[in-house]
Amino acid sequence: MAPPVSPLAPETFAHLPPLDGVRLATHASGLRYKGRTDLLLAEMAPGTTMAGVYTRSLASSAPVDWCRKAGVKGKGKARALVVNSGNANAFTGRAGDQAVAATVKTAAQLIGCKETEVFVSSTGTIGVPLPFEKITAALPRAVVNLKADAWLEAAKAIMTTDTYPKLASRHVRIGDVPVTINGIAKGSGMIAPDMATMLAYVFTDATLPAPVLQKLLTKGCEKSFNAITVDSDTSTSDTLLLFATGQARHKRISDVADPALKAFREGLDAVLLELAHLVVKDGEGATKFVEITVRGAASAKAAKRIAFSIANSPLMKTAIAGEDANWGRIVMAVGKAGEKADRDRLTIRIGGIDVACNGAAVPNYDETPVTHHMKGRNIEIEVDVGVGNGRFTAWTCDLTHGYIDINGSYRT
Amino acid sequence: MAPPVSPLAPETFAHLPPLDGVRLATHASGLRYKGRTDLLLAEMAPGTTMAGVYTRSLASSAPVDWCRKAGVKGKGKARALVVNSGNANAFTGRAGDQAVAATVKTAAQLIGCKETEVFVSSTGTIGVPLPFEKITAALPRAVVNLKADAWLEAAKAIMTTDTYPKLASRHVRIGDVPVTINGIAKGSGMIAPDMATMLAYVFTDATLPAPVLQKLLTKGCEKSFNAITVDSDTSTSDTLLLFATGQARHKRISDVADPALKAFREGLDAVLLELAHLVVKDGEGATKFVEITVRGAASAKAAKRIAFSIANSPLMKTAIAGEDANWGRIVMAVGKAGEKADRDRLTIRIGGIDVACNGAAVPNYDETPVTHHMKGRNIEIEVDVGVGNGRFTAWTCDLTHGYIDINGSYRT
Numbered sequence A, B: 001m002a003p004p005v006s007p008l009a010p011e012t013f014a015h016l017p018p019l020d021g022v023r024l025a026t027h028a029s030g031l032r033y034k035g036r037t038d039l040l041l042a043e044m045a046p047g048t049t050m051a052g053v054y055t056r057s058l059a060s061s062a063p064v065d066w067c068r069k070a071g072v073k074g075k076g077k078a079r080a081l082v083v084n085s086g087n088a089n090a091f092t093g094r095a096g097d098q099a100v101a102a103t104v105k106t107a108a109q110l111i112g113c114k115e116t117e118v119f120v121s122s123t124g125t126i127g128v129p130l131p132f133e134k135i136t137a138a139l140p141r142a143v144v145n146l147k148a149d150a151w152l153e154a155a156k157a158i159m160t161t162d163t164y165p166k167l168a169s170r171h172v173r174i175g176d177v178p179v180t181i182n183g184i185a186k187g188s189g190m191i192a193p194d195m196a197t198m199l200a201y202v203f204t205d206a207t208l209p210a211p212v213l214q215k216l217l218t219k220g221c222e223k224s225f226n227a228i229t230v231d232s233d234t235s236t237s238d239t240l241l242l243f244a245t246g247q248a249r250h251k252r253i254s255d256v257a258d259p260a261l262k263a264f265r266e267g268l269d270a271v272l273l274e275l276a277h278l279v280v281k282d283g284e285g286a287t288k289f290v291e292i293t294v295r296g297a298a299s300a301k302a303a304k305r306i307a308f309s310i311a312n313s314p315l316m317k318t319a320i321a322g323e324d325a326n327w328g329r330i331v332m333a334v335g336k337a338g339e340k341a342d343r344d345r346l347t348i349r350i351g352g353i354d355v356a357c358n359g360a361a362v363p364n365y366d367e368t369p370v371t372h373h374m375k376g377r378n379i380e381i382e383v384d385v386g387v388g389n390g391r392f393t394a395w396t397c398d399l400t401h402g403y404i405d406i407n408g409s410y411r412t
Helices: A062-073 A093-111 A133-143 A151-157 A210-222 A259-281 A300-311 A314-321 A328-336 A368-374 A401-408 B062-073 B093-111 B132-143 B151-157 B210-222 B259-281 B300-311 B314-321 B328-336 B368-374 B401-408
Strands: A022-027 A039-044 A049-054 A080-087 A118-125 A166-174 A177-186 A199-204 A239-244 A289-297 A347-350 A353-357 A378-384 A390-397 B022-027 B039-044 B049-054 B080-087 B118-125 B166-174 B177-186 B199-204 B239-244 B289-297 B347-350 B353-357 B378-384 B390-397
Touching (some): A039 A133, A039 A151, A049 A210, A080 A093, A080 A133, A093 A118, A093 A133, A199 A259, A259 A289, A300 A378, A353 A368, A368 A378, B022 B132, B039 B132, B062 B093, B062 B118, B062 B239, B080 B132, B093 B132, B210 B239, B259 B289, B259 B390, B289 B300, B300 B328, B300 B378, B328 B378, B353 B368
Parallel strands (some): A199 A239, A289 A378, B080 B118, B289 B378
Antiparallel strands (some): A289 A390, A347 A378, B039 B080, B049 B239, B347 B353
């Protein structure tokens, strides 16, 4: 039985317009799931450039290893993306590399491109050999079904424990030429169980060299996907890819600092942030969306560590689930972060209301409005640690019985 | 209503014998709890030496700050220990320091010692001013009730969310002179909510200089209290103190490397480890005691980081609660630890049974005996990461609905 849709899911799904130079197809290849699609094939126009950001896990999956290598060897050129759900092809030894090789070879032949122009991702159970013959058998059938208007199907095909598909889109201009940015993602938990890798693919018809794309993606990722957490666990397969098909005929851009890129950068950042938020809101068992802003830290890096110390604290997350304005746990989480904080200048606000100031509870503290805020779906926590100008915002969800239910009996 | 006693609680409590040079008294001072003791006073003989290990939290509580300072200023001499439960006296600003000062002053006058010879701890809610007048009023009544045989009462007085008192004892010899080591602890979670600071006090009648005591304690702590975790959260108040009353007339020891200390060191380590395990077994909502041994790491430090990455992973802990031999999550946790591991030589055993070997599931893996092991109370996980000789063992418990229940509605 499918789990109920997250209470934090959006009311409607973003409609993604067709994007010049991208065609999509999905297929039910029967890797694990019955009666649903589990394979996505995306074909990109010749001349497409790419950039990637991958898991930092040292036990990264065979598909991640391949993408890293292909991006470098092929100098950031891309023609195809193949994603399967149901099996992560991680921790599968040499057989994992062989499965990737077979998939890449088949796709390259079908599309008519180099193997280094084919990117692959797998998401699902860890440690189970990938029956890649099902993928290589499905690809010829997928390739004849490629079409421009299949974004929702694409977002659905890559889902695992996700309770809703995740899509985001922006129209921007480079110079006076309109450009589209479309993104899809999956993940139910920053990374939650073996079935909930975070995958995100963003496509644009802009014409941008691979090094410029990589800089835009690395920077944009820092304040979006690298600013969210559901349970502090990092998948072996996390992958974020950005493809630019080069169909939009705007002025030539060779430098990421080109002022003509401003709107594009903002649009890309917005798509990344929207997708990242959609992932958190589908966090396993989530009932609250939590924004944590840390100010006054010694540096932005210090602020990030403190924000994540709060965002990953099981005590904070259970208190939020219990709608308990338990700010003592915020103090605890700030203290354990290991970053400089002035205890006697520490200030904490919940829902915009001061609860603690200069290292102690505010005089005549009235918890009523704070408790009211805690009953809402969107929780805001602000902390000023009083030592500098470092600032960071992180997003997370609460820790509920739902998380235990989903993860305590996931495979059975 | 009191929560049910942890299913991992020992059948009986260790009986602690009287220890030369220590007298104990407990009192119900009414700080927070009704109808139970919440204050412990321990008086030590003149000449008692001490050593301490404290929380690394940068938001450490006023009592922790005091102990740190008094230990240095007083050159490791001790005459009294005052511990209250129900209020942590943490994040209470300047009022917190004043509460400590008043407690210390009163105790020093009653015992007839220097203020730097009085050590204090507080455990309970964070951010609530400590009504220290209740403590200073109770101390004169406690001091007349001091007696040698009150160890169980002492362990009970310092409990907060603990479901059982924690005690351990060993008899050893230094040379041919018998020496006793008695320890009590509290903590329900490595550190769990604001009410579950980890506190531990170990007493011995051995005659040892403070610097020797400090080296023994720092070393012993590394493989006991620093090797356990319930939820990765660190309290503002964690404190471990060791007192030596100097009543045992053994040969003079001036060097921690003296071979005559071997049995004492082993006895102390055993008391520390037993207390640490008792804390984990009372972890909030715990139903399984989990031992995680990492071998083959680049260093002992690397092994420790990997062991804690596994021990703190919510996905691992929920899988154990669900009695699911989900070793893919162990791979994930090894990968995210950020320490060197050879994916293709990674070996995982659960309950002594190989489940994965050289980077892939063992051929013809039969899950039946592993699943049987997962149904027990004591879970053993062994990981060899295949790069060196570094080794570390950590202990934790599972993550259950009980944890969410306790922490989601703790204050209400």
